[in-house]
Amino acid sequence: MKNYSKLDQPERLQLIFNPRRCPITPLPKGAIDVHIEVAPDVIIGCRFYIHTPESPNILFFHGNGETVPDYDDIGPLYNHAGMNLLVTDFRGYSWSNGTPTVSSMLSDAEVLFTEIQNWLQFNKYSGKLFLMGRSLGSVPAIDLATRHENDIKGLIIESGIADTIPLAKSLGIPVDDVDFSETDGFGNIEKIATVKTATFIFHGARDEMIAADEAEKLQSFSGARTKEFIVIPGATHNTMITTGGRLYFETIKKFIDKVTGVTNWRRRRKTTNTYSAE
Template identity: 40%
Template sequence: MMSDRIDLSFLDRPEILSFIFYPRRDFGESRLGTTHFIEVEEGVDIGCRFYLSGKNNPSILYFHGNGETVGDYDYVSPSFNRRRINLFVADYRGYGLSDGSPTISNLVKDAHPVFKGFKEIIAQEKCRNSLFLMGRSLGSVPVVELAHHYQDDIKGLIIESGAANTFNILFNLFGFEISPSLKEKLEAASNKAKIREVHIPTLIIHAEQDSLIPLTEGKALYENSGAKDKEIYIIPGADHNTIWLVGGEDYYQKVEEFVKKYG
């Protein structure tokens, strides 16, 4: 597939990574979820947390934004669980209790063993095999990668505050100069390019006033999606980091409606 032909390790430079990743080590104990570790390569484990609401409920594999950790979702998970949705949140290298340090190439590569581990845990817990992918902001990169590869295993894809032009918009945001040849290479590895080949039901959620990843990016994901069943949900008056607060119950209601319709 397309992403298999593109080596992103040339982006794993300190001056780039320091702008894209903001790893935090606080993970903490949880009375709401169970902690799991998934090995992504020998000696490197990724910390995850499973918020189980019911074995017969659909389950979402969720990848968070660049300044968050799994532990933050102790506050968010009840809004999913009340709607009879199981939430499985994965960290990145260097975040929470995970080993290693985050890189762009590993952000994409690690998604595959995390997805495999997620499916194994779902089976071990004897949960219903009704699986969804959801990614917020930076988390849109691993979920689009997974949707591009494993559509037959997934009921639907949800992208919140995601970028279509992925790496180019990040470089523009932080003022990096991009040569025409590099721009072309990055476009081939972008969410926009991959999502054209994703045909499972897709929901795009975006803040109307997003100042980090503009609404035009969410619209581009929607327009380029290869899904027949797709929807874009725009939250008026919200910015990138106020989308949950402004969206409130309507945000979670939209996710519930999507999961129930296709799960």
């Protein structure tokens, strides 16, 4: 694993992460909780919002100021659009224990991916698996995609990080006058360049935390053979869903359908039915 020691300094971690603790909350209808031990005595809480066992599965890593139960109103909207959504926390968030660091976020993500993949198979959730990361969550999502291209069908990045230094400045992390360069950062640019699996990147045009040109940079460096890029007019960092509305979910589902061949299958079925009717 890359050395993240300069990001893992306490004064930087307190600005990178913003953990909010809460007890386990009541489950929304159709959701279940999944708890994964990522290290001895460290349990990460996840919540699975279910459409059907055959629906595509999205393993979702949220932003630094969000928690699993923040998605209790959002998960059902993914379900309504025909997708299963599995949201995972970082250490110290919601009812997950431990203290978050950049290094642990990435090592935990590796364990989470393997355990959740096995859990989905054991419980017969047969839909294709996609990785999705929003904001800080783009870091573990992209990192996982570099090693698990044979296990996933696609990568989805919302409001993602390209270079680390612009984000550090937005968060108030001093980097100008200290021994810190882009090579000490998350490494999203060099990592996404190696990811060949289908990739969808979307961003808010008025994002005040991570500028839209950072998304353009991710898009330009992406090594994906199939890739899509959308900027949502008027959307800020935290208003992607409220600004995009129903189209937010439909656009994600359209990408998933395209990658999994559902659109082609529907077209073939329609053609066959028309021919038979004649």
